[in-house]
Amino acid sequence: MNLFSGFVAIKVALVDNDFVSAGWYIILGGIFDMLDGMMARLTHSSSEFGVELDSIADVVTFGVAPSAILYKSFFFQFPGTGLLLAALPAICGAIRLARFNVQLVGFDKDYFRGLPIPSSAILIISYVTFHHLLLPPADRLADPWMWVVTIGASLLMVSTIKYDVVPKPSKRQIMAHPIKFGIYLAAIILALVTRGSAIFPLFVLFVGYGLVRSLYQRTLRAVRERRAAALLDQEALEHEDESTFGI
Secondary structure, three states, rough: OOHHHHHHHHHHHHHHOOHHHHHHHHHHHHHHHEEEEEEEHHHHOOOOOOOOOOOHHHHHHHHHHHHHHHHHHOHHHHHOOHHHHOOOOOOOHHHHHHHHHOOOOOOOOOEOOOOHHHHHHHHHHHHHHHHHHOOHHHOOOOOHHHHHHHHHHHHHHOOOOEEOOOOOOHHHHHHOOOOHHHHHHHHHHHHHOOOOOOHHHHHHHHHHHHHOOOHHHHHHHHHHHHHHHHHHHHHHHHHHHHHHHHH
């Protein structure tokens, strides 16, 4: 059903030029994507076959379908270059999923390395639906943010930035991560209240949080490594002085 939803989204975007409906079919595919994981855990039937099949469906629904929407709604006006740029979400999404599959250890995880492909797809389609399509027709063709969103979402997928896994709606997960679960629940309510218009800003915050946290952790690690190197140099110098005076 995930894969079928992606196929319908592509058809609706390319044939009917209905980008809003295409976006909702991608959202529908995301719901099916969550349901298959829940069913696999409930029935204890997680398998490598399921992982591979899930990735194939994800490439279509969250990679190819958003690329089709991007090309038909904006990048069609740039022959050659536009085709390549519109294809970036599909290409980077496939690379990200291939890397994820070869690095997968077990079926439960605390974080993703790189922006998950469903998150990238929702980031793209929420901008197209609730922002780009609301611009006057003349302004749509010169929308600079389409470039930023497309390239940014694609590069984040193949990055090494860590993004948290959405906590599963179970009593144990809620007790273990009450603050995180509360934030996600509040985001869902906000998206429903605003009829979807808050989805893009919320995902920008999600992406930005991952970037800031990664920068902070890398800076902290660099400072620790520099301090450790300085201590080693100091110990080596003291050892050298002791050897010299001991001659």
